[in-house]
Every structure is written in structure tokens, then in C-alpha cells.
Amino acid sequence: MDTAAIGLTSRNLSLPEELILMLLSEKNGYFHQVPGWKLNCAMIGAVVAELSLLSRIDTDLDSLLVIDRTKTGNHSLDFILEQIADDSVQRNTRYWIERLAIHAESIIDSTLDNLVELRILKHHNGGFWTLARSEWIREQDGAPENGTAGHHIKTRIVNAIFTNTIPDPRDIIVVCLVNACDVLRFIFDLDENAEERIKLICKMDLIGRSIATAVQHSIANPLLRHSALTNEIPRVSLRWLLLNPHVRDGNLPALFAEIAEKYGPVFEIRRPFADPMIFLAGPDTNRWAHRNGRMHLRSKDYFADFEKIYGASGVLPSLDGSDHFRLRRAMGPGYSRARLSDQVDQVYNHARKYMAGWSVGDTLPATSLCRRMINAQISSLSLAVDSQDIIDDLIAYKERALKTHIIKAYPKFLLKTPGMKRRAKVVDTLLERIQSVHTPAQRTGCPRNLADEILGLHASDPQLVPESNLRFALSAALIASVYLGDALSFAVYAMASQPDLYDKIRSEADALFGNGDPHGDEFTESATDVTGRFLKECLRMYPIVPMALRDVMNSCVVEGFELPVGSRVFIAQTATHYMGDLFPDPHSFDIDRYLPPRNEHRGPVYAPYGLGTHTCLGHRWLELQLCVNVMLIARHFTIRVSPANYKLRFDPLPSMKPSSKLKFHIAEQRISLHDAKSPGT
Numbered sequence: 001m002d003t004a005a006i007g008l009t010s011r012n013l014s015l016p017e018e019l020i021l022m023l024l025s026e027k028n029g030y031f032h033q034v035p036g037w038k039l040n041c042a043m044i045g046a047v048v049a050e051l052s053l054l055s056r057i058d059t060d061l062d063s064l065l066v067i068d069r070t071k072t073g074n075h076s077l078d079f080i081l082e083q084i085a086d087d088s089v090q091r092n093t094r095y096w097i098e099r100l101a102i103h104a105e106s107i108i109d110s111t112l113d114n115l116v117e118l119r120i121l122k123h124h125n126g127g128f129w130t131l132a133r134s135e136w137i138r139e140q141d142g143a144p145e146n147g148t149a150g151h152h153i154k155t156r157i158v159n160a161i162f163t164n165t166i167p168d169p170r171d172i173i174v175v176c177l178v179n180a181c182d183v184l185r186f187i188f189d190l191d192e193n194a195e196e197r198i199k200l201i202c203k204m205d206l207i208g209r210s211i212a213t214a215v216q217h218s219i220a221n222p223l224l225r226h227s228a229l230t231n232e233i234p235r236v237s238l239r240w241l242l243l244n245p246h247v248r249d250g251n252l253p254a255l256f257a258e259i260a261e262k263y264g265p266v267f268e269i270r271r272p273f274a275d276p277m278i279f280l281a282g283p284d285t286n287r288w289a290h291r292n293g294r295m296h297l298r299s300k301d302y303f304a305d306f307e308k309i310y311g312a313s314g315v316l317p318s319l320d321g322s323d324h325f326r327l328r329r330a331m332g333p334g335y336s337r338a339r340l341s342d343q344v345d346q347v348y349n350h351a352r353k354y355m356a357g358w359s360v361g362d363t364l365p366a367t368s369l370c371r372r373m374i375n376a377q378i379s380s381l382s383l384a385v386d387s388q389d390i391i392d393d394l395i396a397y398k399e400r401a402l403k404t405h406i407i408k409a410y411p412k413f414l415l416k417t418p419g420m421k422r423r424a425k426v427v428d429t430l431l432e433r434i435q436s437v438h439t440p441a442q443r444t445g446c447p448r449n450l451a452d453e454i455l456g457l458h459a460s461d462p463q464l465v466p467e468s469n470l471r472f473a474l475s476a477a478l479i480a481s482v483y484l485g486d487a488l489s490f491a492v493y494a495m496a497s498q499p500d501l502y503d504k505i506r507s508e509a510d511a512l513f514g515n516g517d518p519h520g521d522e523f524t525e526s527a528t529d530v531t532g533r534f535l536k537e538c539l540r541m542y543p544i545v546p547m548a549l550r551d552v553m554n555s556c557v558v559e560g561f562e563l564p565v566g567s568r569v570f571i572a573q574t575a576t577h578y579m580g581d582l583f584p585d586p587h588s589f590d591i592d593r594y595l596p597p598r599n600e601h602r603g604p605v606y607a608p609y610g611l612g613t614h615t616c617l618g619h620r621w622l623e624l625q626l627c628v629n630v631m632l633i634a635r636h637f638t639i640r641v642s643p644a645n646y647k648l649r650f651d652p653l654p655s656m657k658p659s660s661k662l663k664f665h666i667a668e669q670r671i672s673l674h675d676a677k678s679p680g681t
């Protein structure tokens with residue numbers, strides 16, 4: 001039997017793997033509420049315990065000795081064994097746990113990766129993990145276990161805690177470690193008997209006891225967590241800032257990269273009469289935000305005023321923790337690439353219908369041209385309505401709301417002007433349209449769309465998606481048109497200003513569309529090699545959402561600076577896009593960055609879709625839609641930048657777009673829009 005093919009694993013799990021499976025909460029897709037330091041100590045404890053069970057070290061309450069340096073074959077275990085063996089002084093377990101805790105995060109990462117590879121865990125976009133629904137085989141019995149590996153380990157621990165059988169030494173260690181993290185009470189319903197039994201188990205095994213004691217002592221030492229609190233966050237000189245050329249050209253990521261180069265990865269900007277703003281910018285702060293942000297930062301506060309304007313509270317971007325995970329999972333299919341891929345013919349139809357309005361010789365404003373082109377598609381695909389007549393008002397209202405309530409660049413009364421009050425009513429017009437076409441009778445036989453997902457969730461779980469949130473949730477679908485439309489403006493600009501790339505994209509488009517319109521699944525990586533790399537480079541140089549806002553809910557130290565509880569943090573995740581050591585010659589457009597061995601986009605230094613748990617849920621969808629639109633434009637038209645000597649400037653707030661001076665000149669129509677053949681015709 002080919003076990004790999006059906007998702008079975010034939011090896012026993014290591015203690016670090018078992019610890020991860022114990023701590024993983026299926027409710028929030030991450031670990032039970034274990035603070036970072038505790039988790040790190042417990043993880044190193046698990047490695048040390050495994051080394052001890054493998055007879056590589058011997059440990060008791062006073063000392064830890066290496067007795068055999070032979071490699072185990074497990075990278076994490078071997079790394080820790082080497083660290084301990086290389087030290088000439090004999091130390092105790094607690095010393096090693098504290099000393100090695102800084103390596104715990106990479107061990108956690110590689111353990112999670114292993115478990116995903118073994119198909120025991122499933123990784124979800126946004127940094128969430130759940131148990132994969134596959135059977136698995138244990139080495140010693142060879143017979144398939146029912147249920148998942150996670151359930152198996154939890155069943156063993158239930159037996160250890162809730163029956164009087166003598167537990168296996170491994171189970172004792174797992175109980176000791178999870179107990180040291182203080183989360184057994186969140187995993188199981190513990191009564192007094194169970195608590196007594198846990199105490200007893202924790203005394204049963206010497207290795208487990210010595211490690212748990214070391215973990216507990218290390219956890220109890222708050223000084224270790226606050227050792228680096230002494231640095232004061234540098235304040236950026238406003239004079240220096242105002243003289244920076246990127247303040248004038250609006251290139252925020254390049255500006256943040258230059259500030260970080262001068263002031264370091266954590267800095268503060270104080271505008272007169274405004275609250276101080278703390279910024280994080282650089283590869284290490286990106287890594288931190290991606291991995292640890294969930295423990296320390298939340299989205300709820302910064303978004304609250306904005307969602308309230310729509311009468312909403314607790315919509316997807318403003319949720320945290322398990323509610324966020326639940327809603328994100330439920331909404332996933334509505335934003336998936338597969339959903340778009342299945343209806344790609346609709347994208348062709350709407351795009352061609354829109355382009356039919358272009359005549360050779362026209363010169364049209366870039367931003368509204370591209371936003372409307374995308375909106376014609378998204379309105380129909382996601383909401384089954386036409387919103388071309390109201391999209392400008394919807395956008396104007398949303399942008400004003402963002403500028404008053406999130407960026408706080410405008411006073412609040414500017415959202416109450418007669419013009420804005422009129423635009424606010426347009427949200428209701430959109431809603432009425434959506435509701436009128438989403439009755440069960442009207443939707444019979446239609447492919448499921450995003451509005452169906454949202455309304456369905458409201459019907460099945462009105463606590464998670466209350467009626468009061470529908471106004472926001474449904475109209476937010478069109479906010480995506482703005483982001484994607486602006487990304488298309490940048491892409492058309494980049495194509496029109498680099499004729500050699502235009503030609504290459506056109507050749508790829510001709511190859512794909514030459515024998516008729518392709519199916520969605522034909523947009524493979526190899527068929528879209530140049531276009532795909534071109535779009536990656538567009539989103540590096542022109543990221544639409546250059547930063548994210550969060551509020552600190554648990555104080556933390558990042559790169560030696562304390563972020564105090566309650567402070568607002570701006571994660572400038574795209575500053576890295578303009579750092580020369582990560583993306584050499586960052587101001588030059590170079591699509592070969594994404595070829596091996598360069599692969600400059602690997603890891604959280606390339607972050608056009610954000611970082612951590614709120615990473616763009618629609619990014620796979622948008623990649624396909626953007627690719628299709630760029631290819632259709634390249635195949636049918638030659639577009640030039642107007643005025644011909646236009647130098648790119650950005651309008652960066654509330655999101656990045658080209659300045660309003662950019663126009664597109666329709667220079668040539670290559671192929672009639674009616675010539676498109678369907679496959680098989």
C-alpha cells in the first residue's frame with residue numbers, strides 16, 4: 001500500500017509534534033492561548049525530553065548531560081543536541097531551556113511544516129492550521145488508526161487523565177508540558193479529581209518532572225521577557241521627513257524603506273496635534289507581525305469607527321481570534337480562485353463588453369477606466385447586480401469615511417456634508433438591488449456567488465453575521481473593485497511604458513487565446529509565466545495596500561523596542577519591497593527577480609497581500625482576474641501612456657493609486673472583440 005498517496009504516515013510522532021497537536025485549537029486555527037515565552041519554553045522542553053527518550057542526553061533536577069552525540073535524523077532535535085554538546089560547561093535543564101528558547105520559533109515552524117507534509121495538519125492561508133481529515137498509521141501497530149493524529153494524541157491524554165491506567169512515559173511528558181503551559185483547562189473539562197490526577201501524573205516521571213519544573217521556573221521569570229525594554233523608540237525628524245522626495249511623489253513604501261534605513265525598524269512619527277504613530281518596517285518586523293502579531297495586536301479598535309458608519313460591528317477585517325477564523329473559513333469559498341475560474345467566461349464577456357466602449361484615438365483617465373472595467377465584472381460575479389451607475393458614489397463615500405475614521409486625515413464633519421449624505425444613501429440602493437435578485441426563486445440554477453455566501457451565513461449563524469453587518473459586508477465586495485481596479489491601472493501603465501514587456505505579454509495572451517477562449521484552469525503557471533512575474537513585480541513596486549493598522553492588546557518587545565498596551569501600530573509591510581538588500585536595485589522594474597535561484601519574493605519580505613491572520617482572502621482570485629484582464633487588453637489593444645512624458649506619481653491615501661494625471665491613450669485595436677472563439681467552435 002502506498003501510504004504517502006492516501007495521506008497516511010508510518011512513523012511515530014516526536015514529542016514536539018505531539019505537543020503541537022495537543023496545543024492546536026481547532027476553534028481558532030492556532031494554539032490555545034499560550035503566551036509566546038511559555039510556548040517557547042515548552043517547545044524546547046519537548047525537544048530535550050525527546051532527546052532524553054532517545055538516550056542522547058541524561059537529565060535530572062540538577063544536571064543535563066550529553067551521553068551520545070549521534071544524530072537522530074530529525075533536524076530540530078539534532079540542532080539542539082549540537083548546541084548542548086558543543087558547550088564545555090555542564091549546566092542544568094533550566095539553563096538550556098532558557099538559553100535555547102530563542103530557537104523555539106523556528107522549531108515550531110519546521111514542526112508545523114513537517115506535520116503539513118505528513119498530511120496530519122492542513123495549512124490555511126493567513127497562517128491558520130487545522131487537523132487534516134486523514135487516517136494515519138503508527139509504526140508499532142501498523143494498523144490504521146481511526147480519526148486524525150490530533151484526535152489520537154488527545155484520546156491518549158484523556159485516558160491518562162480520566163482513567164486510573166498507568167500512563168505511557170511519553171504521555172506523562174506531554175501532560176507535564178501542556179500543564180506547564182497552563183492550558184489543560186481549555187482543552188478538557190477538568191473537575192477536582194482530574195486536577196489531582198494531573199498533579200500525580202506530573203510527579204510520575206523524572207524526565208518529565210525535571211523538564212516541567214525547568215519550564216515552569218523559566219515561565220515564572222518575568223525579567224526574561226522584559227530584558228530589552230530599555231530602548232526608546234526613535235522619533236523621525238519632521239523636517240527631514242518633509243524634505244524626502246517620496247513625500248512628494250507619494251511612494252509610501254519607498255519612503256518607509258528610507259526612514260527605516262536611517263532610524264531602524266521601529267520608529268515614531270509625531271504629527272502636530274495628533275497622536276504619535278509607531279511604525280514597523282523591515283524584514284524582521286514583517287516576520288514578527290506575520291508570526292506573532294496575533295498574540296499581541298488586534299484589528300477591532302482601529303476599524304470600529306469605520307464599520308459603525310455602515311451600522312456594522314465585528315465584520316471580517318475587524319474580528320480577531322476564533323470568531324475571525326470561523327468567519328474567514330466560512331467565507332473562503334466565495335473568494336476562492338476556483339470560484340472565479342469556473343466562471344471565467346463571464347469575466348471575458350464583461351471585459352469585452354466594457355472594452356467595446358473604447359475607440360482608437362480616445363484618451364481616458366486611467367483610474368476610473370480600470371476601476372470601472374473591474375467593477376463591471378465583480379458586481380456581476382459577486383453580487384449579481386450592475387452597479388456601474390453608482391460605483392463612483394460608493395467609492396467617494398467609502399474613501400471619505402476611511403480618511404475621516406481610519407486615517408484621521410479629515411475632521412469628522414466632512415462625512416456629513418450634503419454631498420456625502422446623498423452618497424451614503426447609495427449604499428441602500430445597492431442593497432435593495434442585491435436583495436431583489438437574491439430570493440430563492442431568482443437564484444435557482446445560478447452559480448453560487450459571494451452574496452449567497454454572506455446571506456446564507458446570516459441565515460444559518462445570525463450571531464456571527466448579524467443583519468446589522470449585511471450593509472457593510474455586501475457593499476465591501478465592491479471595495480475589492482477599487483483595489484483590483486487600481487492594481488490594473490498600475491499594470492497597464494507598466495505595460496504601456498515598457499513595450500518589450502507589452503510584446504511578451506501579448507505573445508502569451510495570443511498563445512492562450514489563439515484557439516478560442518481558454519478555460520479558467522488553463523491559466524497555469526507555465527502558460528502565464530511572463531504575465532505572472534510581471535504582475536508580481538507590479539505589486540512589489542506599486543502595492544495598493546502599503547501598510548496595516550493594529551492596536552496593541554498585549555505589550556510586547558519588537559526588535560528591542562516595547563510596544564505599550566493601547567498604542568496604535570502601523571505595520572508598513574511593503575517597506576521591504578524597496579530595500580536594496582532584499583530586492584537589489586529596488587527602483588528598477590525587473591521580472592526576473594522571481595526566477596530561481598533569485599526568488600526574491602519568498603518569505604514575508606514580499607507582502608502586497610498583507611501579513612498574518614488577515615492576509616488578503618481574495619489574493620488567489622485577484623491574481624487570476626488581474627492576469628485575464630491584462631492579457632485581454634494586450635491581445636486586443638495597444639495602449640500608450642498619456643501625456644507621453646508622464647512621470648509616475650502616486651496618490652497614496654487611503655490606498656495607493658496612480659495620480660489623477662495619468663491617462664491611457666487607445667492607440668490601436670489589434671483584434672476585433674467579436675473575433676474571440678470559444679473552445680471547440
Ligand code: HEM
Pocket residue numbers: 316317318328335480481483484487543544545548549608609610611613614615616617618619621622
Ligand atoms: C490588488 C488588489 C488587492 C490587494 C493589493 C489586496 C490587499 C489586501 C491586504 C493587504 C489585506 C490585509 C489588510 C489588513 O491586514 O488589514 C486584504 C484583506 C482582504 N482582502 Fe484583499 N486585496 C486586493 C483585492 C482583493 C479582492 C479582489 C478581494 C475579493 C475578491 C479581496 C478580499 C479581501 C478580504 C476578504 C480581506 C480581509 C481578510 C481578513 O480580514 O481576514 N481583496 N487585502
